[in-house]
Amino acid sequence: MSLILLGLNHHTAPVALREQLSLSGCALDQALNDLNAIKSGTEHPNGHPPSGGIHESVILSTCNRLEVYAVTGDTDSGFAAIEGFLAGLQGLPLEQLHPHLYLLEECDAVEHLMRVASGLDSMILGEPQILGQVAQALSRAQAAGTASLVLSQLFARAVHMGKRARSETAISRHTTSVSHAAARLARDAFGDLSGALVLIVGAGETAELVATALVDEGARHITCINRTYERAERLARRFEGRAYHWGCFADALAEADVIVTATGAPHTVIYRDDVAQVLPRRDGKPLVIVDVAVPRDVEPEVGELPGVFRYDIDHLQDAVDANRAQRVAVVPQVESIVHQETADFFCWLRGRQVVPVLIELRHRAQTVARAEVDHVLRRLDHPDPRTEQLMALLAHRIVGKLLHEPTVRLKAEAANGNGVVYADALRELFALEATGGAPCSAPDGDVRHG
Numbered sequence: 001m002s003l004i005l006l007g008l009n010h011h012t013a014p015v016a017l018r019e020q021l022s023l024s025g026c027a028l029d030q031a032l033n034d035l036n037a038i039k040s041g042t043e044h045p046n047g048h049p050p051s052g053g054i055h056e057s058v059i060l061s062t063c064n065r066l067e068v069y070a071v072t073g074d075t076d077s078g079f080a081a082i083e084g085f086l087a088g089l090q091g092l093p094l095e096q097l098h099p100h101l102y103l104l105e106e107c108d109a110v111e112h113l114m115r116v117a118s119g120l121d122s123m124i125l126g127e128p129q130i131l132g133q134v135a136q137a138l139s140r141a142q143a144a145g146t147a148s149l150v151l152s153q154l155f156a157r158a159v160h161m162g163k164r165a166r167s168e169t170a171i172s173r174h175t176t177s178v179s180h181a182a183a184r185l186a187r188d189a190f191g192d193l194s195g196a197l198v199l200i201v202g203a204g205e206t207a208e209l210v211a212t213a214l215v216d217e218g219a220r221h222i223t224c225i226n227r228t229y230e231r232a233e234r235l236a237r238r239f240e241g242r243a244y245h246w247g248c249f250a251d252a253l254a255e256a257d258v259i260v261t262a263t264g265a266p267h268t269v270i271y272r273d274d275v276a277q278v279l280p281r282r283d284g285k286p287l288v289i290v291d292v293a294v295p296r297d298v299e300p301e302v303g304e305l306p307g308v309f310r311y312d313i314d315h316l317q318d319a320v321d322a323n324r325a326q327r328v329a330v331v332p333q334v335e336s337i338v339h340q341e342t343a344d345f346f347c348w349l350r351g352r353q354v355v356p357v358l359i360e361l362r363h364r365a366q367t368v369a370r371a372e373v374d375h376v377l378r379r380l381d382h383p384d385p386r387t388e389q390l391m392a393l394l395a396h397r398i399v400g401k402l403l404h405e406p407t408v409r410l411k412a413e414a415a416n417g418n419g420v421v422y423a424d425a426l427r428e429l430f431a432l433e434a435t436g437g438a439p440c441s442a443p444d445g446d447v448r449h450g
Contacts, residue, residue: 001055002075003150005109006082006101007067010123013100015314019295020090023061024264031059031089032144035068038081053077056151058141060116062133063178063294063313064123067116069109071150079103110154110345114338117162119171123316124181126171126327131162150352154345161341168337169330179206181316182292183213186258189288189309193219199244199256200224201270201297202263203231210260210292211239225252226263254278259289261297272301275308282307292316353419354410360432362403369395 008018023031035057053073060067068086072078087097104112112121117134119126138155141147147155166172187193198219200211203226211222222241225248226232232243244252253259253275263269275287284307291298291312303310373395377383383391406426413422426432 001071001073002078002105003069003071003109003154004075004078004082005067005069005104005112006079006086007060007065008100008102009065009067009121010314012102015294015296015312016300017097017100018064018066020092021066021086022063022266022294023059023066023089024266027266028059028061028140029144032057032141032146035059035070035085036144036146038085054081056148057082057146058137058151058155060134060137062130063292065116069113069151069154071148075105107342107346111338111342113154113158114161114341117158118165118334118338119162120331120334120338123313124178125324125331126166127177128166128172129177131159131166134162135159150349153348157341157345161337164337164341165334169333171327171330171334173326177209177213178292178313178316179209180213180216182210182260182290183217183219185311185316186214186260186288186290187217189290189311190258190286193217193258195220196257197221197223197255198258198260199252200235201259201261202226202293203228203235204262204264206262206292207260208235208238210262211235214258214260215239219258223252223256225249250274250278254281256287257285259287261289261291261293263293263297265293265297266295268295268299269297270302271299272305275302275305279305279307290315347415350414350417350419351411354414354423357423357426357432358407358410361406361426361430362399364430364432365399365403366396369399 008021010018035054038054054070055073056071058069060069066086068082070078070082072081083094083098083101086092086101087094113134115121117131119128119130122130134155138147138152138159142152186198190196193214196219198214198221200207200214200222203224207224207226211224214222222236222239223244224232224236224241225244225246226235227246229243229245236243253270259270261269270289287308289298289302289308289310291310294313296312298310298312300310300312302308370392373391377388377391380387410419410422410426413419
């Protein structure tokens with residue numbers, strides 16, 4: 001079996017495509033269930049044929065990426081099944097989706113996930129939020145029953161890798177998060193924020209981080225609006241601001257100088273017509289809108305209106321990052337940890353290749369030992385329970401001592417890429433059943449770095 005990854009991110013796909021494939025909440029759970037259906041070989045709800053070869057899967061969905069990790073019996077059919085699954089999410093033609101996808105397998109897939117968890121592949125180098133998103137992706141997949149031994153181990157090691165990168169290097173100590181980049185972009189686009197009326201649309205964690213970053217950039221007048229007024233009021237109170245009821249959205253748009261949208265809505269929140277209708281009330285004042293949501297909160301056509309400057313999450317790549325040089329300097333240290341953790345994962349994976357034959361060998365030896373103990377006990381004249389226990393213990397200890405060294409050596413050979421050869425030799429020598437190999441293949445030889 002093979003470990004594969006198929007996905008797209010901010011490097012390969014524009015936000016217009018990423019937002020179509022963004023998955024969260026119930027939609028993510030449903031997608032995992034759909035993958036589970038493909039795994040089971042049942043008909044896919046989007047009409048794509050079942051692959052019958054996807055044995056494990058995890059979906060990592062964030063603002064900047066959608067990646068499907070899978071263990072499959074056949075690499076080509078696995079890629080095809082997942083690509084069809086992604087296209088079916090929004091009825092996209094495969095020819096439209098394919099150019100934006102990357103397809104990685106084995107070492108490349110593992111190393112990519114390690115880089116993602118460490119923040120090396122993020123839009124903002126070293127940003128910390130991705131680590132929690134990787135952990136949550138595993139949790140959701142385990143709850144859906146799509147992540148088993150291999151992917152659970154891989155994602156757990158990736159989370160460990162991310163923690164090591166942040167504790168052993170300075171990759172996140174000088175980081176600028178998306179929220180800070182958005183605040184800095186708003187400052188650069190508008191100018192001095194101290195006199196600006198800033199409207200935050202949304203009241204979740206991202207909205208709170210954005211508001212904090214805006215205050216750090218000089219904003220003094222924060223207002224908030226959310227569909228749930230109580231949440232908007234609670235957020236506004238934190239910054240000594242005021243809250244709008246959702247029904248007063250037009251008034252909020254008319255008064256604001258800077259708007260940052262950070263809702264979790266699966267659809268557009270601010271349309272061109274909404275802004276166009278309030279422009280006469282603004283007396284020509286410029287309006288800066290920074291949309292950090294995926295899917296986007298603000299209709300792109302809003303930026304075509306006179307005096308309106310609209311930015312979305314793709315513009316943040318160009319935002320000023322004063323500390324980037326300090327983070328770039330530690331990238332080689334993080335890369336070293338990535339390579340080490342990737343190699344450790346494949347050592348574990350290679351070890352899995354010999355587990356079935358070790359189990360069968362121990363079972364065979366224990367069966368023979370028990371039979372011989374029973375044979376001796378039958379020749380004794382009414383052995384007492386103590387004698388029976390000691391005889392069983394003696395046989396158990398002999399089996400354990402005899403198999404200890406072969407077990408250690410076989411696992412060592414597996415770590416060196418020779419597991420299959422030695423496992424086959426053991427099966428032949430001891431006439432063991434061919435119980436199958438590891439749940440996922442592992443590259444022979446050295447793990448490729450770079």
